[in-house]
Amino acid sequence: MARVTRRQLIALAAAGALYGGFRFGHTRVARPAAPSGPLSKEALALIERAWVGLDPRRVLDGHVHVVGLGCGGTGCEVGERLQSAFNPLESLKFSIYLRASGVDDLTRADQQYIERLAGLLERQGPHGRALLFAFDHLHDEDGQVLVQASEFFTPNEYVAALAKASPELFVACASVHPYRKDAVEALEKAAALGAVAVKWLPNAMRIDPSSAKCDAFYEAMVRLQLPLITHAGEEKAVHAEEAQRLGNPLHLRRPLEHGVKVVVAHCGSLGKNPDLDASGAPWVDNFDLFQRLLEDPRWEGLLYGDLSAIAQVNRIGRPLRYLFDHPEVHRRLINGSDYPLPAINVLMQTGAMVEGGFLTETERRLLNEIDQHDPLLFDFVTKRTLHLGERRLADDVFMIRPELFPRLA
Numbered sequence: 433m434a435r436v437t438r439r440q441l442i443a444l445a446a447a448g449a450l451y452g453g454f455r456f457g458h459t460r461v462a463r464p465a466a467p468s469g470p471l472s473k474e475a476l477a478l479i480e481r482a483w484v485g486l487d488p489r490r491v492l493d494g495h496v497h498v499v500g501l502g503c504g505g506t507g508c509e510v511g512e513r514l515q516s517a518f519n520p521l522e523s524l525k526f527s528i529y530l531r532a533s534g535v536d537d538l539t540r541a542d543q544q545y546i547e548r549l550a551g552l553l554e555r556q557g558p559h560g561r562a563l564l565f566a567f568d569h570l571h572d573e574d575g576q577v578l579v580q581a582s583e584f585f586t587p588n589e590y591v592a593a594l595a596k597a598s599p600e601l602f603v604a605c606a607s608v609h610p611y612r613k614d615a616v617e618a619l620e621k622a623a624a625l626g627a628v629a630v631k632w633l634p635n636a637m638r639i640d641p642s643s644a645k646c647d648a649f650y651e652a653m654v655r656l657q658l659p660l661i662t663h664a665g666e667e668k669a670v671h672a673e674e675a676q677r678l679g680n681p682l683h684l685r686r687p688l689e690h691g692v693k694v695v696v697a698h699c700g701s702l703g704k705n706p707d708l709d710a711s712g713a714p715w716v717d718n719f720d721l722f723q724r725l726l727e728d729p730r731w732e733g734l735l736y737g738d739l740s741a742i743a744q745v746n747r748i749g750r751p752l753r754y755l756f757d758h759p760e761v762h763r764r765l766i767n768g769s770d771y772p773l774p775a776i777n778v779l780m781q782t783g784a785m786v787e788g789g790f791l792t793e794t795e796r797r798l799l800n801e802i803d804q805h806d807p808l809l810f811d812f813v814t815k816r817t818l819h820l821g822e823r824r825l826a827d828d829v830f831m832i833r834p835e836l837f838p839r840l841a
Contacts, residue, residue, distance in 0.1 A: 467804040475801045479809065482816035483558050490831040491560025492603070492840075493812070494661070495697060495740035495768025496549070498564050498586050498594070499529065500542030508542055509585040532775035532807075546594060549771065552808040553601050560830075561600070562771070564591040565631040565661075566607040566622075570638050573645075575611040583636050588618070592625035603840060605629045605661065609637055610649035619649065623656045628839040629695075630660050634678040635667040642683040650690035657838045659693040661738070665718035666703025680705040681721040688725075688734050693836055695766060696722055699737035701751035719751045726761060736836060737761075739829070740768035743814060745781040748788050756790075756820035767815060767830045775807035782814070790818045 471479075500508030513519050514526040534548030535541045553559045567586040570578045579585075588606045595604040606622035608615055608630060619630070630653065632639055639646070641662065653660060664681040681700045688694055700722035706713035707721065725735055742752055755761065774780055780803070782796040791799070795817050803810040815825060834841030 467801075471805060472798075472801060475798045478795070478798045478817065479802065479813055482813040485827040486830055488558040488560055492767070492830075492832045492837075493560060493562045493769050493771070493808075494695070494766045495738055496562040496564050496771045498545070498566070498591055499533070499584055500545060500586065500590075501538065503538075503540055503542040506542045506590050507585075507587040508590060509579075509582070511583050512580065514583065528776060529772060532772040549808075550598060550601055552806050556806065556809050559601075561603050563603045563605050563629065563768075564594055565605050566591045566627075567631065567633070568607040568609045568612075568637065570636070571609045571611045572638075573611065575609075575613045575615075577612075588622040588625065588627065592622070592627065595626055603628055605631050606658075607631045608649070610639060610646040615649050616652045619652050619656065619658070623658060623839075627658065628837050630658050632660065632662040633667065634663060634683070635675045638675055638678065640678055640683060642686045646686065647690065650687050650692050653687075654691045659695060659736075659836055660687055661695040661697060663697045664700035664722060665698060665705075676703065677705060679703070679718065680708065681718055681725055682708045684725065684735075688731050691734070693734050693736070695736045695738050695836070696725075697738050697768070698741045698747065698770075699739070699751055699755070699765075701742060701747045719754075723754065726764060733835070736764050736766060736833075738766050738768040739815060739825075740770035741773065741779075743785065743790075743811075743818065744770075744773070744779045745784045746779070748784050748790070752788070752790065752818075753820065755825070756818075756823045759823060759826065762826035762829055765825070765829045766833060766836065767812075769808060769811040771808055771811075774811035780807075780810070780814075785814075785818065790820060 498508075499510065500506045501510055502508050510526065514522050530541070533545045535544045537544060549562065553562065565586070566588045567584055569585050570582040572578055586607070588604075588608070591606075592604045595602040604625065604627045606619070606627035606629070608618045608622060612618060632641070634641055662684065664679050664684065666676055667679060681696060684694050684696065700718040703718050704715045705718050705721060707716045722737065725731055726737065741747055742755070755765070782791060782799050785791040786793060786796050799810060799814055799817065802813055816830070818825065832840055
C-alpha cells in the first residue's frame with residue numbers, strides 16, 4: 433500500500449466531515465506535529481494533578497486496539513477492502529490509522545505498532561496498563577469462517593504473548609465469535625492463556641447478541657468469570673452500514689439475563705436504532721437505549737459503560753453531559769482510550785470541549801501541548817481534567833474494578 437500524502441489525508445478528512453459529522457480546529461489529521469521543546473511546567477503540573485487520587489498499579493486503559501499486517505509471524509490480518517485501490521476512501525482511512533499508530537514501514541508494521549504503544553506508556557513516568565483487544569474473524573450463521581469478508585483479524589495468541597512479555601504494560605482481552613463450532617473451546621483456551629475479558633464488535637463481526645446461538649457461550653463466560661466488552665451503537669471505524677442494527681443496546685439483555693457482566697463500549701453514544709420496547713419500534717438514539725438499560729435495577733452489578741471515544745467531537749454533547757450530571761453512574765463506568773483514535777486530530781478537538789463547557793481555554797492550551805508529546809497521555813489527562821462546574825469523573829472510573837475483572841484483580 434502506498435504511503436499517503438498530506439493532500440490525500442486532508443481530502444479524507446473533508447470526506448470524514450461530510451460523512452461523520454466531524455468539525456475541524458486544526459490542520460493536522462493524524463498524529464501531532466513534533467514538539468518544539470519539552471513540556472512546560474504548567475503542562476507537567478496538569479499531568480501531576482491527573483494522577484492525584486490514583487494508584488498507578490491499578491490504573492487500566494480498558495479499550496486499546498491491536499492491529500497488524502502479519503509481519504513477523506504475528507498472525508494478524510487486515511481485510512483486502514481496507515487496502516484496495518478500488519476502495520480509496522477505506523484505504524485512505526486505514527492509512528490514517530497507520531499514521532496515528534506511528535507506522536511508517538509496512539514491512540515492520542506489527543512491530544512498530546506495539547513499539548509505539550509500549551513507548552508511549554513507558555515514557556509517562558507513572559503509568560497504568562493497557563487492555564489489548566484481539567479481534568476474531570467474521571463467521572456466518574452456520575459458524576463458518578469468512579476470512580475474505582473480515583475487516584481485520586488479531587489472534588488471541590498474539591495479544592496473550594504481548595501481555596506475557598510485558599505484564600507491567602499490557603493485559604490480554606480475547607475475541608471469540610460465538611457462532612464458531614469451537615467457540616467454547618476457543619474461549620477456554622484464551623482464558624488459559626491469560627485473557628481477562630472478551631471483545632466483540634457485533635456490527636462488523638455480524639454477531640446478534642440476542643441470538644440463542646450465543647447461549648452456550650454466555651454460560652461459559654460466566655463459568656470462566658470473563659466479562660464481555662462489546663460495541664453498541666453505530667460503528668463508523670469499519671464498514672458495517674448493513675449491520676448497524678446488531679449494535680442495538682437492547683440486544684444485550686440476553687447476555688445480562690445469563691449473568692454475563694457486560695461493558696458497553698462508548699456508552700452506546702452514537703447513532704440510532706429501533707426501540708424494541710415500543711409499539712412500531714420507532715428509531716431513537718442508541719444512548720437513550722443504553723441509558724434505559726443502565727437505569728434498570730435488574731442489571732445493577734452486571735451492566736457497565738466505557739468512556740472510549742466519549743470525548744470525541746462527534747460524541748461530545750448530551751451523552752457526556754449526562755455522565756457528569758449523574759455521578760451515581762460513575763461506579764458503572766470504566767476508562768478506555770480507543771487507541772489509536774486519540775492520535776487522530778479530527779476526532780479529538782479540544783475546542784469543542786471548551787464550547788461544551790467541559791474545559792477552560794487554559795486547560796485546552798495545556799492539553800494541546802501534551803498532545804504534541806503523547807496522544808495516549810493526552811487522552812488520559814483530558815478525561816481527568818474534564819469537568820462540568822465542580823463535577824468531575826470519579827477516581828475509581830480509571831482503576832481496575834475487581835468485581836468486573838476478577839481474573840485481573
